[in-house]
Amino acid sequence: MxxxxxxxxxxxxxxxxxxxxxxxxxxxxxxxxxxxxxxxxxxxxxxxxxxxxxxxxxxxxxxxxxxxxxxxxxxxxxxxxxxxxxxxxxxxxxxxxxxxxxxxxxxxxxxxxxxxxxxxxxxxxxxxxxxxxxxxxxxxxxxxxxxxxxxxxxxxxxxxxxxxxNKGWYYMGGGLMILFLVAAFVSFRVAAGLTRPLEKITRVANRISRLEYDARVDLYRRDEIGQLGAAINGMADSLQQQLKVIRDNEELMESVLANMTGGIIMIDSSGNIALLNRVAEKIMHVSSDQIQGKSYQVLKRNYELLKFVEEGITRQEFLREERTIYNPEERILQLDAVPMFEDDDSYKGLLVHLQDVTEIRRLERMRSEFVANVSHELKTPIAAVKGFAETLLAGGVADKETERSFLQIIHDEGERLNRLIGDILELSKIESKRAPLEYAPVHLKDLFDNIIEMLGSSAAKKNISLNHYIPEHLFMEGDEDRLRQIFVNLLSNAISYTQEGGKVRIDCEITGTPDEEKITITINDTGIGIPKKDLPRIFERFYRVDKARSRSSGGTGLGLSIVKHLVELHRGTIRVESKIGEGSSFILELPIMQHTSETGSI
The missing domain is CATH 3.30.450.20 (PAS domain)
Structure with missing residues (x-):
């Protein structure tokens, strides 16, 4: 300028x-x-x-x-x-x-x-x-x-x-020079008066081109330059308003994409990945910076997904399928392919929705297995009761001793059936959060003294040493009845799966941070141990490591599942470590204090 x-x-x-x-x-x-x-x-x-x-x-x-x-x-x-x-x-x-x-x-x-x-x-x-x-x-x-x-x-x-x-030229030249200097000064002022507003307008236009839409031309003139400045300001106002609408829409779209429970992959008409959200990144174990703008062929590590995308691009119609991918763990994905078209029906690209249904399918499988297991567990005692009852009714037993033996079996199977139904109802109540949970200070030493006294006879029959090492002063906040239920289950299992002359030991220590102190309780036994392949499923309903022994011991297969649910309701965790032939250790971490907002029902 x-x-x-x-x-x-x-x-x-x-x-x-x-x-x-x-x-x-x-x-x-x-x-x-x-x-x-x-x-x-x-x-x-x-x-x-x-x-x-x-x-x-x-x-x-x-x-x-x-x-x-x-x-x-x-x-x-x-x-x-x-x-x-x-x-x-x-x-x-x-x-x-x-x-x-x-x-x-x-x-x-x-x-x-x-x-x-x-x-x-x-x-x-x-x-x-x-x-x-x-x-x-x-x-x-x-x-x-x-x-x-x-x-x-x-x-x-x-x-x-x-x-x-010559004299006239001299005087005229002097006059003309003075007039020229005056004209030069006036010309400079006129040029400056024309160019300075244009400089301001140019600077503002350059700022607007750098996306500084709040820049304005500060001119108060009624001539054409003033009208140009007003037009620039009007354009900046319009651009700023349009940019705000665009940014609001972008933020809304980003918020929607970021908070969707499913993954989104958008592939443009050229076959390049135009967009993917965080859920899609997590499912495919990739970063948008790595693959955005590249061909969808970069999805080749997810072979089934790649084939589904190719099919969607080829057919250009709505598709829905469930496919299993391994990246590296197994995942079941529900895939939806939606083709995108312009108003003139020209193909714009493909929108792929990924929904991880692995957990849903696992729960459905667990529900199916639960129904099958319940049916099986109920069928066995019912069949025994029915068989022995029919024998007695038919008069096939003559001596009293045999009759008494049959009646005892009917009674035991009835008790077993009652325990099974009770555990099923208890687990259902806990999972549906219909049982009240009442927090109060619990003296842990007294709690374990009572439990050991209750289970002492069972341990004594197998000559098992049952001891705890709980500090006298240790208290925690929790539901005492539910805590007793947790430790009775765990200690009963420890006694059941420990050979005669073995040991069961309870240790306790304070862990965590000063802001959130925790109590770590470890129940160790010298029992038969749990195979490594069974450890991930030990807390599943009706899952038994030794099915014959569990049934003979009167177990329902729901005890550890109930324990896990109760521990989680106390905002705690439970894990198991075990070696075959050496024994098992169940390790519980429970907070000393519960948040008052979480008291109430479970």
Whole structure:
């Protein structure tokens, strides 16, 4: 913009300078012409005055040449002009600067010829005699007494005119220079007045191009530049408003994509990945920065997904399928492919929705297995009860001892059936959070003293050492009945799966951080141990490591599942470590204090 200002100023100064120079030359020429014209008129008047006052001598007189030469020299002093007397035939009879004999015939001189035609003749030419430009004015004269019939010519050097012209040029040049400087200053101010607002508008336009839509032109003018500034401000207002709408829509879309429970992959019409959300990144174990903008072929690690996308692009119609991928763990995905079309039905791309249904399918499988297991577990005692009852009713048992034995089996199977139904109802109640959970301070040493006293007889039958090492002062907040249920289950299992003469030990320590202290309780036994392959499923419902032994011990297969649910309701965790032939350790981490917002029902 500064270059433009300089150029504009230079152009204006050049135009002003050229105009002023042309005006000066024109004025000088007019001045020169006017001055010469005034000299001509003055010289003509002097000739006319001589014509009426001069005493002419007859031309045929012997003294005529000397007379006219002398008179010419006298007149030169008076008129300050060279005076020449010329006869009609062009012969010079007298001159104020040369003798007539030395001078050529003047009949064809311009001023003489024009005098014949126009009465007053004039010419300007270079004089070889004095070496200067001369102005010649001649007039035909015929004396009243008839003594002279010819021309009187006055001539004057134009050197004086040149001096006057030089003086005029000097004054005019000074004036023009002052005027030029004034014009230059005015031109600069005018150029600055035009370019500075344009500079502001340019700066604002550049800021807007850099996405600074809050930039505005600060101009208060009513001319075209002011209208341009107002148009720029209006454009910035419109862009800012549109950008806000776009950003709001982008934030809304990003929020929707980020908070969707399913994955989204958008593939454009060229087959490149245009968009994917965080859930899709998590499912495919990729980052959007790595694959966005690349061909969908980069999904080749997820082979089934790649084939589904290829099918969707090829068919360009809605597809829904469930496919299993391994990346690296097994996942079951419900895939939806939705083709995108423009208003003119031109293909725009493919939108793929990924829903991880692994957990849903696992729960459905668990539900199916649970129903099957419940049916199986109920069928066994019912079949036993029915069989022995039918035998007794048929009178097939004669002796009382056998009859008593059958009745005992019916009673035991009924008890087992009752325990099974009770555990199922208990687990259902816990999972549906319909049982109240009442928190209160629990003295752990008293709690374990009571549990060991209750289970002592069972341990004594197998000569198992059952001991705890709980500090006397240790309290925690929890539901005492539910905690008793947890530890009774765990200790009963430990006693059941520990051989005679074994040991069961309970240890306790405070862990965690000062802000959230926890109690770690470990139940160790020297039992048969749990195979490594069974450890991940040990807390599943009806899952048994040794099915025959569990059934013979009267277990329902729901105890550890109930334990896990109760531990989680106390905001705790439980895990198991075990080695075959060495024993098992169940490790519980429970918070000492419960958050009051979580008290209530489970």
């Amino acid at each position: 500064r270059t433009f200002r300089r150029r504009l100023t230079l152009i204006m100064m050049s135009l002003v300078g050229i105009s002023m120079l042309a005006a000066g030359v024109t004025m000088a020429q007019v001045y020169k012409d006017s001055h010469i014209r005034a000299l001509k008129e003055n010289m003509a008047r002097e000739i006319l005055l001589l014509e009426s006052t001069f005493d002419f001598l007859p031309m045929d007189s012997a003294e005529a040449s000397d007379y006219y030469t002398a008179k010419a020299r006298e007149l030169e002093d008076v008129t300050d002009s060279r005076v020449t007397f010329i006869m009609r035939d062009g012969t010079v009879v007298g001159d104020s600067e040369m003798t007539s004999a030395e001078m050529d015939n003047h009949a064809h001189r311009e001023e003489i010829e024009s005098s014949v035609r126009d009465k007053i003749g004039s010419a300007i030419r270079y004089s070889e005699t004095i070496g200067e430009d001369m102005l010649y004015v001649a007039h035909g004269v015929t004396s009243a007494n008839g003594n002279f019939d010819g021309f009187i010519r006055l001539s004057m050097s134009l050197a004086a005119v040149g001096q006057e012209m």
